[in-house]
Amino acid sequence: MADRRTIATYCGIAGPIVSVGAIVLATIVAPAETFTWQGRALSDMGRYGAPTFPLFNGGLIAGGLLGLPFGWRLWIASRNALERVGTALLALTVAGMIGVGVFFLDHTAVYLETSLHGFAALSVFGVAPLAAWVYGSGAVLAGDGRLAVASFWLGNVHPIVWLGWVLSIGSVDTETWFAVPEFVAAVALGGWTLLLAVTLRRRDDGKLAAPNH
Numbered sequence: 001m002a003d004r005r006t007i008a009t010y011c012g013i014a015g016p017i018v019s020v021g022a023i024v025l026a027t028i029v030a031p032a033e034t035f036t037w038q039g040r041a042l043s044d045m046g047r048y049g050a051p052t053f054p055l056f057n058g059g060l061i062a063g064g065l066l067g068l069p070f071g072w073r074l075w076i077a078s079r080n081a082l083e084r085v086g087t088a089l090l091a092l093t094v095a096g097m098i099g100v101g102v103f104f105l106d107h108t109a110v111y112l113e114t115s116l117h118g119f120a121a122l123s124v125f126g127v128a129p130l131a132a133w134v135y136g137s138g139a140v141l142a143g144d145g146r147l148a149v150a151s152f153w154l155g156n157v158h159p160i161v162w163l164g165w166v167l168s169i170g171s172v173d174t175e176t177w178f179a180v181p182e183f184v185a186a187v188a189l190g191g192w193t194l195l196l197a198v199t200l201r202r203r204d205d206g207k208l209a210a211p212n213h
Helices: 004-029 042-046 053-077 081-102 117-125 128-141 145-169 179-209
Strands: none
Touching (some): 042 081, 042 179, 053 179, 081 117, 081 179, 128 145
């Protein structure tokens, strides 16, 4: 029987697959009146009353919930303070992902008078690159060059794609093609989380294969 650490590691593999998979599937089945790449944000697929409401929000919530035990697994495997800070920031990002699903667009029509959707989304897209950079710095201190480089560059994807969007559109006050940088950033976050989980899995396999002295 798999122990808690192994299960938590696999949660880190499953989480990004579930969340990104739900987003991709939602973009495929969403009708044009509720979502287009050119004129809408990804969160429009989770808007109250949209046909993709349960798929989009459910995928984010499920993926986020799977990410929480992985956050614990990453924390106990951290090799220094910077990796732990990066892990804490990743946990905040995961909580924000759950928040995007819980505080969907127009959730004020159902509950709460103040919309928390923007705050939840900002905690995902704003904190994710910080998590990758800080954790990557910790990996440098731990002598893990490959993980450090991968973390830095997957973190760099976020500002690069958003800057590219602003420069191409010429304004930040628009939803034109807004879903594109959102999706790229979501894939970068999912890819980094998956990388961390696979790295931990390989470490565990290496420990099991090591001879006992």
